[in-house]
Amino acid sequence: MVLFAGYGVLCLVPLILAALQGQPLRNISRELSSGLVMVGYVMMLLQFVLSGRFEWLSGRIGIDRTMRFHQVASWAILAFIVVHPLLYAAPRLIPDPADALVALNRMFSSPNLRSGVIAWWLMILLVPVAVFRDRLPFRYELWRLSHGLFAIAIAMLGTHHTLRVGSYSADPWLAAFWIAATALALLAMIHIYVFKPLMQLSAPYRVALNRKVADRMWEITVEPERNEAIRFAAGQFVWLNLGHSPFSLTEHPFSISSAPADRPHVIFTIKESGDFTNRIGSITVGTRAYLDGPHGNFTLAGRKVAGVVFIAGGVGFAPIMGMLRQLKVERYPHPLRLIYGNRIETQILYRQEIEALREVLDFEVHYVVSEPSDEWTGLVGELTPSILDKCLAEIRGDEWLFFVCGPPPMMNSVERALFARGISRNRIVSERFKYN
Ligand SMILES: Cc1cc2nc3c(=O)[nH]c(=O)nc-3n(C[C@H](O)[C@H](O)[C@H](O)COP(=O)(O)OP(=O)(O)OC[C@H]3O[C@@H](n4cnc5c(N)ncnc54)[C@H](O)[C@@H]3O)c2cc1C
Incomplete structure (x- = not known):
């Protein structure tokens, strides 16, 4: 609840900063356009934190809720951003639809608005591709890379656009807010793709055992090469990287099927079900492994029950x-x-x-x-x-x-x-x- 309230407040900050400027109101559709896109854009930057890779968040509300929120929010963001230019042209639609089209065309070809236009198109591509990725002929890792790169591009282009032509962004407080929010979003990416792998490099594991435990099911046991094994609550999961550099995107989420009491051994029970898992039986003892986690709140720890x-x-x-x-x-x-x-x-x-x-x-x-x-x-x-x-x-x-x-x-x-x-x-x- 507290997290949700904090999210809501953050989304309203640019509206409050804009209102405090005391500028004379423009027509309703322009104000609506600016308001929606500002809220949508904060939500878009917050998506970087809602990517499911931050233990402090998914550990509190669970990976299911985190990812569902990420998905639902992405549709709202898409709607807010898509209507932004359309609302600018809307007042001309009733008297003269052709004139509205000309205005839209002028907007989309204006060199001044180019960064915003590119971000707009990228956004239209980003969400549907994520939703329908299973039906597209791409490997998961390629989708993940493109999703991250598109998101970064939208964040940078969007911030450039808003600072350059945003109706309220001449105000230093609002400009500072956009710069700080974008920097935090990019830091979140750097944390996931640079800092975390660096930390994993210094805490490698090795496969100690790989055995078949049921039809198409394998049990992989890993143990730390030198450090202490990861601390986790029973039922949590990690992103497991087997045999690749921690900087590669080839890692998969797997629940830990052993107990914390079994440390330093950490066990995963994996079903053959796709590109990577179909080859799980061929992973040899000694293969290097890296663990990112623990994540999730699928655990009894701290819950009182009958x-x-x-x-x-x-x-x-x-x-x-x-x-x-x-x-x-x-x-x-x-x-x-x-x-x-x-x-x-x-x-x-x-x-x-x-x-x-x-x-x-x-x-x-x-x-x-x-x-x-x-x-x-x-x-x-x-x-x-x-x-x-x-x-x-x-x-x-x-x-x-x-x-x-x-x-x-x-x-x-x-x-x-x-x-x-x-x-x-x-x-x-x-x-x-x-x-x-
Ligand atoms: C929280 C969580 C815990 C899990 N625990 C287990 C477990 O204990 N045992 C088990 O067998 N499976 C578990 N899975 C499922 C496992 O992660 C996928 O089966 C595996 O990643 C599929 O990879 P693949 O390349 O074999 O399949 P593919 O055919 O490439 O992918 C099949 C589907 O799996 C998902 N997927 C593929 N790669 C990834 C990835 N890197 N990250 C996230 N999703 C991916 C995608 O939705 C994809 O469409 C868990 C998944 C989650 C989210």
Whole structure:
């Protein structure tokens, strides 16, 4: 709430600084155009901080919410920036549409406005490409590079434009605000792509073990080469770089499936699912690794509960395994329930270890398989509301905490089913492995 209020206040700062100048009001569409673009532009600069790479932010509100906010905000920014020149021409539209078009054309070809026009077009490209990137024939890393470079270009061009022709930016306070905000946005990028890799260089890890743990699932264990291992809360994730320079963009987010108590070993459970992960089985012992993190708030640390329900689909069980391992070490006193869905039995991770937890913890587990073999005697189907009802019959939602992690369609349907059971949003902690 405090973060959200701070965000709102920051977005209003340029409007307040403009109002304080006491300039005579121009026509309504020009004032609206300036107001919207100023708010949109602060939001655009704040997107650099909302990129999901700052632990102090995603650790507080979670990577899911951070990325969802980043995505929703980007549509608002796009709308505010796109309407900016259109609103300038709007008053001419009713009396004479042709005249409005001429005015727009003049605006778009004016050398004075060139930096703003380029930023405007780049913005129109940036958001849809990010939203539809999965359908475009680019590798994720190439998209990520282009996304960062476009964002930097828009920030620089936009600031140049506003300082040069902005209606209110002649004011030294507002000009200073734009320069400071742009500098902070660029510093955020430098922090992520220069400072962090530099720090990682001095804290390398090596792969200590790579083993197959289920159908198309691998477990990579890394250990620090010389420093202390990363400190994290069970359930958090890191950006893992295997075998590349920390300055390369070839890193992927993976949940830590080991417990903090297992340090200095840090374990990842990885499913073959694309360009990089399909080759995970061939990673050899001794491969150098770098870790950026820990990130995320998919963790029990600091939460008071009567009991915990874990609902996992497939490899979404990885962070939950990390939590269960830690809870075992701590001899967690409260009841724990696990509902774990998979397509086939051979994809169930760590089954023996899960079964052994019953000896130490108040732990109940329900395996659900959608395409079972003839020998399967457990629950059959997807994690539908009726299956959840069977497994959660005696559970009162206002006292328990629910952790949900798995493929996006499963998560959406599980979250809907939990809401339908009257469980409030703040009792559900979700982690999506895919942002869109
Ligand atoms: C918070 C979080 C925790 C995760 N934990 C695990 C885990 O414990 N085990 C596991 O198997 N998977 C996990 N994933 C998913 C894992 O990151 C992707 O499966 C992996 O990055 C896919 O890479 P690829 O090159 O094999 O697939 P590709 O076919 O190249 O990509 C498939 C999709 O994965 C996403 N993706 C690809 N590369 C990246 C990247 N560098 N950064 C972010 N997203 C990317 C994109 O949405 C892409 O469309 C997690 C994801 C997130 C966001």
